[in-house]
Amino acid sequence: MKAVIYKKFGSPDVLQLAEVEKPKPAENEILLKVHATSANAYDWRHLRADPFLIHFMGAGLFKPKHPILGADMAGTVEAVGTNVKSFKPGDRVFGEGGYGGFAEYACAGANRFVMIPEGISFEEAAAAPMAALTSLQGLRDKGKIKAGDKVLVNGASGGVGSFAVQIAKSFDAEVTGVCSTSKVDFVRSLGADHVLDYRSEDITRSGKKYDLILDIAAYRPSADYKRILQPGGMYVMIGGSIGRIFSMMFKSIIGNRNMTVMIAEVKQADLEDIAGMLGSGKIRSVIDKQFPLEKTAEALRYLEQGKVCGKVVVRVGS
Ligand SMILES: NC(=O)c1ccc[n+]([C@@H]2O[C@H](COP(=O)([O-])OP(=O)(O)OC[C@H]3O[C@@H](n4cnc5c(N)ncnc54)[C@H](OP(=O)(O)O)[C@@H]3O)[C@@H](O)[C@H]2O)c1
Known part of the structure; x- marks a missing residue:
């Protein structure tokens, strides 16, 4: 072969x-x-x-x-x-x-x-599979997403992000996607309620706060995101700079409860959920x-x- x-x-x-x-x-x-x-x-x-x-x-x-x-x-x-x-x-x-x-x-x-x-x-x-599993587990299992939550998806235009925006919307969350200038329309087409262009504004200084932040493009200190996390909210780091990921793993170990890293696992039940969402048209x-x-x-x-x-x-x- x-x-x-x-x-x-x-x-x-x-x-x-x-x-x-x-x-x-x-x-x-x-x-x-x-x-x-x-x-x-x-x-x-x-x-x-x-x-x-x-x-x-x-x-x-x-x-x-x-x-x-x-x-x-x-x-x-x-x-x-x-x-x-x-x-x-x-x-x-x-x-x-x-x-x-x-x-x-x-x-x-x-x-x-x-x-x-x-x-x-x-x-x-x-x-x-990999992108949607990561999004689902990050939002639902680590992030405990629920209807009405204000969710920020950083890195919304890539493989994981394109599923994360749609899956968050399927939970009836209010979704803000973050991407570069040329991809703003694309992220809006995925169903994001708001889109922020990180090249033209500092997303951590907007004054808006989020219940859940899914960071798929972790290229800046996670401490910056504390500013825009609601009390009791959750920050889940998925990908980006390897240095940032290791630093966050260390912080999680020493007991940082509302900021964590997630590594996706292959679970057949979760793949079934994804198949269901694809089949019903909830996500594409x-x-x-x-x-x-x-x-x-x-x-x-x-x-x-x-x-x-x-x-x-x-x-x-x-
Ligand atoms: N934890 C896990 O289990 C798991 C599973 C799968 C993937 N990952 C990780 O998740 C990350 C994303 O994966 P992916 O498949 O979505 O990759 P991808 O399709 O290549 O998308 C990455 C996106 O990140 C954005 N980006 C790139 N450089 C950036 C920067 N300096 N600042 C902000 N945004 C930037 C880009 O969009 P813009 O041009 O719009 O910025 C790009 O579309 C990778 O690091 C991957 O290793 C982790």
Whole structure:
């Protein structure tokens, strides 16, 4: 089968299209014929081994442990492991398999997948898992979002942010999205009630306060956000500068109760919730650009530039 592999850490230039052996599913896994996958910061961080600590968190010490990247995937089940009863060959599924999506076939735990709702394409399904799971868990589980809450989504225009704005709206919150100048209209089109352009105003000096702040682009001291957090409100850091994330992890450990970092977990029940929201039209995957498998390196380069509005999808096959 064809796959995009990497044999050493580096820029997207080290990725190459290669012929590799088709994987076989272990007893709790499914073998997926991949139709689409999406690119995440998670992929390029593994590729570049950035931050360095990622070497010890699954990327491999001296050479890549998982030579095929691509965490999000959507496709048809080709075969199932002996213990898998929830899926059968031919099922249309999507999920977050961890690794292996930049390929014609991939194996991953069956409990990391759910059925694609009717009317949703492979591309739309592949765009959702990591970004939508992160948004849902950040807003609902860590942020305890409720109707009427004033929610600030910082980094509203990217993959995670485009889902976070929509999911927050689905909880009937009053949503303010923060993005750069050229993306203001895009964030408004996602349903944000208010949009702030961080290039033209200091969002932490507006005087407005929020019940929940989802910080997907943490590039400034979290202390700045204390100014705009309501008493009893919650600040949840999702991504941005690695230095800021580590500093926030430390602060959470020493007991900062209303400011925290969240690392998303793959939970089948949450994927079911996301499938439900996609199927009912409560949320939609917004795809900025699609690339064929052979151009995966270009897809990652494009994502890394930070210019995306929504998600970058890699199509596999015709
Ligand atoms: N905690 C978790 O479990 C988890 C899961 C998934 C992703 N993440 C992290 O979340 C972050 C976002 O992921 P993503 O998939 O949404 O990435 P993305 O699609 O690349 O979007 C990132 C957005 O951040 C904004 N941005 C870039 N530089 C900025 C700056 N200096 N100041 C303010 N905003 C800036 C950009 O929008 P503008 O041009 O509009 O500013 C960009 O669209 C990444 O750091 C990723 O590693 C964490």
